[in-house]
Amino acid sequence: MTSLYEDALYEDPMLARFYDLDNSLQRTDYAVYLNRASSAQHILDLGCGTGTLLTAIAEQYPHTTLVGVDPAQAMLDIAQQKTSRVRWVNSTAEKLNLDMKFDLIILSGHAFQVFLTQEQRISALQAMQRHLTADGTIVFDSRNPAVEEWREWTPELSRESLTTQEFGEVTLWNDVAELNGIVHYQTFYQQGENGPIFRAESDIAFPTLSDIAQAVEFCGLRVRYLYGDWQLNAFQENSPEMVFTLEHASPSSVNS
Known part of the structure; x- marks a missing residue:
């Protein structure tokens, strides 16, 4: 998206x-x-x-x-x-x-x-x-x-890893909060096991x-x-x- x-x-x-x-x-x-x-x-x-x-x-x-x-x-x-x-x-x-x-x-x-x-x-x-x-x-x-998919957007349930040519191994996960029908979630990307973590915040309805x-x-x-x-x-x-x-x-x- x-x-x-x-x-x-x-x-x-x-x-x-x-x-x-x-x-x-x-x-x-x-x-x-x-x-x-x-x-x-x-x-x-x-x-x-x-x-x-x-x-x-x-x-x-x-x-x-x-x-x-x-x-x-x-x-x-x-x-x-x-x-x-x-x-x-x-x-x-x-x-x-x-x-x-x-x-x-x-x-x-x-x-x-x-x-x-x-x-x-x-x-x-x-x-x-x-x-x-x-x-x-x-x-x-x-x-x-009605399915409330955002409830699965926790660090524990959303974490996955990608192996990339440009960045090597990248781990990504989400964290989420819902208020009055608007879902606020954070997306995290980490390079390697101990590399820098990049974060962005988004709102969706x-x-x-x-x-x-x-x-x-x-x-x-x-x-x-x-x-x-x-x-x-x-x-x-x-x-x-x-x-x-x-x-x-x-x-x-x-x-x-």
Whole structure:
């Protein structure tokens, strides 16, 4: 996930490099996004981070026109080193004003959860609606708040190690606190057993299905599909994810 608002985890060049190591193509959601990209011509990745997903799309689908948007220049600096096939744009979601529309808009890695209020969610969805072709789709995910996944983001349960070419062994873990529906968590990265520890703090929301559905309808969009995981099983109350595919509520009234 990358932030569409200011966040030290994404703005700091060193932390951005650690983030890039921790967000590989092994993620289960990438296969779905790559499949959706196969039939698209113009693709926008909103909150593209270090560009791992768009780089893979560029390699697999040379016919596509690709734009990656992120407010964190440190992330885009890394993305620009991966491919020149993508137009990289430094912008927040609510200020997005591109000169084209897209038949596929994606927000991967729970990027939607960086919008902490209903007003921010509506602003982001309105920006996507403006940039969506008449028959285009928006695909994004948000963790199901009923599952309370953040309770597992403790140092004991979240700790893992990565062996990297650039930094050697890196250990990473989280710590977390929840207040009034906003989850505040810290991400730690340590080089080696006794090396320096880098820390960043982030806030994310866990909006309910009702919250998201209301924002979607307000913005002139509708839910075409709703899945409960990245195996695309039907959404249930205890599903870990809410995976949305949106489209215009009235596609015939939209100018492409």
